[in-house]
Amino acid sequence: MNCEHCGTMLAEGSTVCSVCGTAVTAEQIEAVRNPVKENVGLGILGALIGALIGGASIVGLNLIGYVASISGVLMGFATLKGYELLGKKLSKKGIVISVLLMIVVTFAANMVCIGIEVYNEFKVYGATLADSFAILPELFMNDGIDFGAFFTNLGMLYAFVALGAFFIIRDAFKKV
Ligand SMILES: [Zn+2]
Numbered sequence: 001m002n003c004e005h006c007g008t009m010l011a012e013g014s015t016v017c018s019v020c021g022t023a024v025t026a027e028q029i030e031a032v033r034n035p036v037k038e039n040v041g042l043g044i045l046g047a048l049i050g051a052l053i054g055g056a057s058i059v060g061l062n063l064i065g066y067v068a069s070i071s072g073v074l075m076g077f078a079t080l081k082g083y084e085l086l087g088k089k090l091s092k093k094g095i096v097i098s099v100l101l102m103i104v105v106t107f108a109a110n111m112v113c114i115g116i117e118v119y120n121e122f123k124v125y126g127a128t129l130a131d132s133f134a135i136l137p138e139l140f141m142n143d144g145i146d147f148g149a150f151f152t153n154l155g156m157l158y159a160f161v162a163l164g165a166f167f168i169i170r171d172a173f174k175k176v
Contacts (some may be wrong), residue, residue, distance in 0.1 A: 001028050007174060036089045040097075043087020047098040050082025051075065054102065055109035058157070062113040068157045075102055075109075076164025080172075090172040099165065106161055110154055111136065114145070 001010055005022035012032075015024050054075025061071045079102040084090040090098075118139070119132035127135075139145050 001032055038089040038091050039087050043083040043094050044097055046082035046086030047079050047101050050078035051101045051105040054078045055105045058109040059112050069160045072157045072160025073164035075106055076161040077168060080165055080168040095169055102161055106157055110157060
């Protein structure tokens with residue numbers, strides 16, 4: 001375990017921190033005696049719910065014209081918190097699973113946003129939302145997409161996702 005005040009690694013059985021002198025709390029001693037067991041299955045479910053909430057907010061905020069910043073941060077935060085809440089503990093394994101999930105769902109949400117943009121452009125010609133999504137692969141393969149703008153938007157989105165995830169991951173590593 002680590003000191004709650006300065007983060008120094010404490011020797012087993014110590015009652016005060018050797019560096020700053022902060023007393024080890026009863027909660028910390030209890031945590032060492034009865035470590036919380038991680039439930040990976042429920043953790044994945046929690047991360048998935050969190051990622052879907054993040055993805056829905058990316059699409060929703062995009063629809064009303066907001067840039068992806070807030071929803072990107074929410075995606076990073078909610079996916080990891082979802083894992084921690086249902087899995088009871090955020091291990092390195094949980095972090096890896098959550099990060100993979102947020103990468104995939106963020107990409108998918110961004111594609112939904114592009115599909116909706118395509119629809120808005122082509123609906124005057126009678127295209128449906130389904131048509132607009134169906135035509136996406138073709139647009140990507142035949143340079144019908146502005147790749148500069150695509151990668152800039154996606155990169156920005158991922159940067160905000162990373163920002164939202166950063167603080168949770170840092171806290172998780174402090175606790176271990
Ligand atoms: Zn200390």
